[in-house]
Amino acid sequence: MTIAHTSSELSPELLNRLDAIELTDPLGFSKVMAPVMAVAYYRDGAWETPRLTGLEPMDLWPHTQALHYGQALFEGMKAYRNLGDAVPGASALLFRPFEHARRMNRTALRLGMPELPEQVYVETLERLVSAVDKLVPNRQGQSLYLRPTMFGATADLSVVPSTEFCFVVLATPSDAFFTAPISAWIERLFSRAGPGGTGNVKAAGNYAASFAAAAKLGEKGFHQLLWLDAATHTQLEEFTAMNVFVRRGDRLLTPPLSDTILAGITRDSLLRLGPTLGLDMREEPVAVDEVIDAVRSGEEVELFGCGTGAVVAPVELLGDDSGLRLPLPGREVASRLRQHMLDLQHGLIPGPEGWQWPVPKS
Ligand SMILES: Cc1ncc(COP(=O)(O)O)c(C=O)c1O
Known part of the structure; x- marks a missing residue:
């Protein structure tokens, strides 16, 4: 069940913005934002198809519901450079993306927000990662951090759930969060x-x-x-x-x-x-x-x-x-588990079905 995206969906302007970025150490976290994001709105009871667009400030009314009543959620994921032979043909790997999709929907339901079909969630991440493949760092432990977010976008001060929602996915190349205990x-x-x-x-x-x-x-x-x-x-x-x-x-x-x-x-x-x-x-x-x-x-x-x-x-x-x-x-067992997880995430060893999700380069 992979969805291959072989040609870039980005405009020439966005391709230029992407080309201009050179990854240099230290990457830190949230220092370099991918110039591309995925975005979709939910209106009249349905999600539109997410599209890839430039990372820009968003127009929000000051009475946007999420700002007042906190109808907002996020997920945290990473795209890892495929460094081994366990998953042939993939440029990058997502780790258990359908689990993240399901968890996002559990959060959405708890906060009175609409679910996003799991397949759409995973496909959107694939499209984004595939399009900005050059921002997936090559070193083990580093990654392209992915931040799917959903928030109530209706401008209304009433304490009721939004009727419009925004789903956004941001990406930022990042270092390992902790390299020491x-x-x-x-x-x-x-x-x-x-x-x-x-x-x-x-x-x-x-x-x-x-x-x-x-x-x-x-x-x-x-x-x-x-x-x-x-x-x-x-x-x-x-x-x-x-x-x-x-x-x-x-x-x-x-x-x-x-x-x-x-x-x-x-x-x-x-x-x-x-x-x-x-x-x-x-x-x-x-x-x-x-x-x-x-x-x-x-x-x-x-x-x-x-x-x-x-x-x-x-x-x-x-x-x-x-x-x-x-x-x-x-820290002997923790270090062993950490290394095992990183080896799986970077495709150096095979893992259970669905854990190492291949993303081709566009
Ligand atoms: C409160 C909390 N607990 C645990 C985790 C770890 O979850 P995961 O392993 O899915 O990243 C996170 C990170 O998302 C979190 O925010």
Whole structure:
């Protein structure tokens, strides 16, 4: 089920804008935006066919619904340079794009927005990546980050859902998010998500709600917030944009999915890959104090985040505002999983059906 796009859909002007871009290290993140985006509007109860167009400012009324009531969502994906022989003929690879399409639609339904047919979602990403193939970096770990977004576009101050929506896909060549182990701040005051809320979908507002808590990270010298459950602040939930795994000896634990945890596609991939690598993967609640006690008692413990952006990010230091500063030396299994994921994503080793989605160059 691949959709081949062999000739460029771009205007001569856009081809010129694309030609003018030279990728130079460091790529960073969101520093160089692809000059092309995909866009489609939903009007009168139907999506129009997405089109590729130049990246330009958008005309929005100040009373556009998404700006006031947050009817907005996003997905995060990457196109990887195909560096191996596992997927012959592809210039770039998307990773499990239909899973992302399904998750976007779950978010859309939760926020009162229309679903986009999965095939249209994947085809749109293919067309965009194929058209800007030269912006897919060639080094393992680097990628063309893809940002599908949908928002309520009706200009109306009434607190009701939009009737018009905009679907946009942006692309930006990017470096690996983390190349060294990170530090994580256990958030014991604020909560990311509550039961019955929107924590299990990619609602834009979830991220805005994390910013006040995240403001302290810089001053404390920490990288990421590690969120606990809202009711008791004792159980691990996830990071702001990554799921969490804890290794205790032979067991790899991740909290079970709930309405407060996003069903990460990387999390799911690790749960499936683990057993093939001889790992004992378990979805079980993990109390933060048990992790701290286990580290202090000298048990072999690893803690890591996983997500499309970070792939797998080992945590080397846990902190909190009680003064905890707990080094975590272990990262052997996290590093192995990270490498395995990157090898799959770049087509160096074969993966399960549908995981390595080929995109030809246009
Ligand atoms: C809250 C949250 N948890 C987990 C993840 C990881 O999900 P995925 O592996 O699908 O990128 C993300 C990233 O999208 C996220 O925003």
